[in-house]
C-alpha cells in the first residue's frame with residue numbers, strides 16, 4: 001500500500017508531480033480551489049522529522065505532520081482528530097499533513113474506534129499534545145533569540161518576537177524543541193478563540209478516495225502474497241466433521257487447503273474474541289477467483305454441535321459460558337421469546353411502588369415491541385493481511401480495536417507483542433463489526449501455517465452469515481394512568497436473544513414516581529455483537545413509540561409531553577443514577593421543535609413523527625416528515641437536532657448525522673436477518689435489504705446545540721431515535737401503529753408471532769384509538 | 779492470453795476467460811480502485827465503464843471485455859479532475875469512502891447521458907449503488923454540482 005503520507009507545500013507538490021511520472025499526476029491548477037495541498041499523495045516527503053509529543057512531527061523546512069491515532073471507518077477522525085492538535089499547536093491547517101498513526105498504545109493512547117468515543121476520549125490528550133508542542137517550540141525560539149518565552153507569540157506555524165522584530169517558522173526550531181522535555185499541564189485555548197476546531201474542513205483523504213487509491217484493507221498488496229478464503233459451517237449450531245480436499249486442491253492456482261482451529265480447547269477468550277465457528281476450512285491460492293472456484297469443489301460433512309463451554313474474560317470478569325446446541329429458526333425464536341417474557345425477570349431498577357400504582361390505575365396501556373437480528377454489512381467485507389514468521393508478524397487491515405486484539409493475537413501466534421506490527425487501514429465501514437478481530441487472527445494463523453504473506457478475504461456471503469449480529473429483542477412497555485390521565489406508573493420488561501436491551505437508568509426513569517425495569521436473556525449459539533448504538537437502537541424505537549402512544553392517550557402533544565416529563569426529572573428527579581441530563585435532553589427537543597416548525601400550518605401536509613434519545617453521552621431528536629409516494633410511506637424530509645457538545649468539523653458532522661438518519665430509516669423499514677434451521681436466510685445484498693438512493697430523504701436538516709461543552713460523541717447518538725420517529729410518522733401516515741421491526745419488510749415481519757397480536761390490539765379502523773385496558777392488575 | 783484495453787493502456791493477461799473483470803483488475807493488474815462488495819451485481823461497488831456503459835465488473839466475464847474499452851476509476855480522468863471528482867470533494871461526500879468509486883463511475887455515465895439530471899434521474903441511475911454509510915443526499919448534491927461545473931465549461 002502506498003504510504004499514507006501526503007505532500008506538504010505547493011513548491012514540492014509541483015516538483016514531485018514532475019518527478020512522479022505516470023504514478024500520480026494531478027493538475028494543481030484544476031484542483032487548487034478544492035484542495036489544500038496536504039491532500040495530494042506522492043513521493044518527495046522529507047525524511048528528517050523531529051518529533052514533538054507522540055502526535056506531531058516537524059521538518060526543518062516547516063512541514064507539520066500530525067498523526068491520527070484512531071482507526072478511521074467513516075467517522076472522519078483522520079481529519080477531525082488532527083484538527084484538534086492543529087488548533088492548540090497554532091498550526092496552519094492548510095499546510096498540515098495527516099498520517100495514520102502506527103499501533104502504539106504508549107504514545108498514541110487507546111486507539112479504539114467505537115462507542116462514539118474517538119473525539120470524546122482524545123479531546124483532552126490531543127489538545128494537551130498540541131499545546132505542549134507549541135510551548136516547546138516557543139521555548140526553543142526563546143533560547144535561540146535569547147528573549148523571554150512569554151514575549152513570543154505563535155501563529156499559523158510561525159513564531160514572532162514583536163519587540164526585536166524576530167520571527168521564524170516552527171521548522172527552524174523543531175530540532176531544538178524536540179530536545180526539550182514535554183511540559184505538562186499547559187494552559188489550553190479558550191473555546192471562543194478556536195479557529196480550526198469548529199471550522200468545516202474537507203476530508204484529508206478525499207482525493208485518494210475519489211481517484212481510487214488503495215486505502216482499504218482489501219486493497220493491500222504485497223509482492224508474493226497469496227489469497228485465502230475460509231469456508232465456515234452453513235448454519236449456527238453446526239461444526240466441521242470431515243472434509244475431502246482432493247478436488248479443490250487440484251483446481252488452478254490453488255496452493256493449500258486445510259482445516260484451521262481458531263482457539264484451542266480451554267483458551268481464555270477476551271471479551272471481543274467472539275467465537276462463531278472455531279473450526280473452519282481454508283483455501284489458499286493465487287487470486288480470489290481461483291479460491292472462490294476451488295471452494296465450490298470442497299466436499300465437507302458438517303455435524304451438529306453439543307453444548308459448548310467457553311471461558312471468557314471480558315468486562316464482567318472471568319465467566320464460563322455455555323453455548324447451547326441446536327439449530328434455531330426465527331419463528332420459533334420469537335415464540336420462545338414470547339413464552340419467556342411471561343416468566344419472572346431480573347429487576348434492574350425499581351422506584352416507588354409500581355405494583356400499587358398499576359393496581360390503582362384507571363387505565364393501563366400495554367404494548368409489545370420486537371426487532372430481528374441485523375447484520376452490519378459493512379460495504380467492505382471482513383479481510384486482513386498477515387505475514388507471520390517465527391520471528392515476527394506484520395498484520396495490516398481494517399479493525400476498530402487493535403489494542404484489544406493484540407494480546408489475543410500474541411497468544412495465538414506465540415509471539416510477544418513487541419514482535420507484532422499492526423497497521424490500521426481505512427475501513428470500508430465498521431458499525432461495531434470490526435471490533436471483533438477473529439478475521440485478523442485467522443489471517444495470522446493461515447500465514448503462520450503456510451509460511452507466506454497472505455490476504456484473507458471474506459466473500460459477502462461469508463461475511464453476512466458469520467454472525468456477530470445485533471441481538472434479537474422484545475420488550476413490553478406498560479403505563480399506568482390515573483383518572484385524570486396522569487402518568488403514575490411505568491414498567492418495562494425486556495428480553496432478547498441472547499441479550500436484552502434495557503437501559504434501566506435512562507429516561508423516562510427519573511421522571512415517573514413508580515417505575516420498574518426488568519430484563520431477561522435467552523442463550524443462543526447465534527453470535528451477536530455491538531451494532532451502531534447497541535441496545536439503544538432498539539430502545540429508542542420501542543420506548544419512543546410507546547411515549548407517542550401514551551401522549552396520544554393523554555391528549556397531549558408528543559413533544560410537550562416529553563418536555564413535561566423532563567421538567568419533572570430535572571426539578572424533582574426520582575431515584576438515583578439517572579444517566580442523562582434532563583436539560584440537554586430537553587434542549588434538543590426544543591431545538592427540533594423550533595427548526596421543524598412543529599406547529600406551523602404549512603407543515604400539516606406532512607405526517608410528522610418525533611422522537612428523541614440519549615445515548616453515548618450525547619442527545620439527539622428528530623422530526624420525520626413522511627408522505628405517501630406511489631402509495632408507499634416515504635420519508636421526504638427530516639429535521640435533526642443534536643447535542644454532542646463542541647462540534648469539531650461541522651459539515652462533516654452533518655454528513656455523519658445525515659448518514660445516521662438514512663441508516664435509521666433503512667434499518668427500521670427493511671433491516672433484518674432471519675434463520676431457518678440455524679442457517680441465515682439472507683446471505684447477500686440481493687436478499688438482505690439495505691436502503692437505496694431512491695428511498696433516501698430529499699432533505700435532512702441538521703442543527704447542533706451550541707453549548708461549549710467538551711465533545712461527547714456523534715457516530716451513534718443520532719441513529720436510535722430515527723427508528724422511533726419513523727414509527728410515529730408511520731402511524732400518522734397509515735393510521736396503524738407499527739410494533740415490529742422492520743416496519744416494511746413483510747418477508748421478515750411475517751415471521752413474528754407478536755405482529756399478529758399487536759395488530760389485533762390496534763384493530764384496523766381507519767384512525768384507531770389506542771385500545772386501553774381498564775384497571776388491569778400487573 | 780486475453781488482450782485488454784484499460785484506461786487506454788494495453789494489457790495481456792493469462793487468466794481463465796470466466797474470471798470476472800473485477801478480479802482481473804484487483805488481483806492480476808493491481809488496480810484496486812474498483813471495489814468488491816457483493817459479487818452478485820447488487821451493490822454497484824465494482825462499477826466500471828465497458829464501451830461507455832456502466833457495468834458491474836463482478837459479473838462481467840473477462841472474455842466479454844477482451845479488446846473492448848474499459849475505464850476504471852483510476853482512468854476516469856487523467857488528473858483526478860473529472861467534474862464529478864471535483865464535485866465529490868467540494869461536497870465532501872465520502873464517509874468510509876468504500877462505495878464511492880462505484881458511485882462516481884455510475885454517475886459519470888448518467889452525466890454524459892443527461893448533462894442536467896433531475897433528482898428523479900439521479901435516483902433512477904444511482905439506485906443500484908449502495909452506500910452503507912448513507913451518503914445518498916450528498917451524492918445527489920455532488921452530481922448536481924458536477925452538472926453545473928460541466929455547464930460552466932469544465933470538460934468531461
Ligand code: FES
Nearest residue numbers: 815816817822836
Ligand atoms: S461487487 Fe459488483 S455489484 Fe456488488
Ligand code: FES
Nearest residue numbers: 874875909910911
Ligand atoms: S461512504 Fe461508506 S459505503 Fe458509501
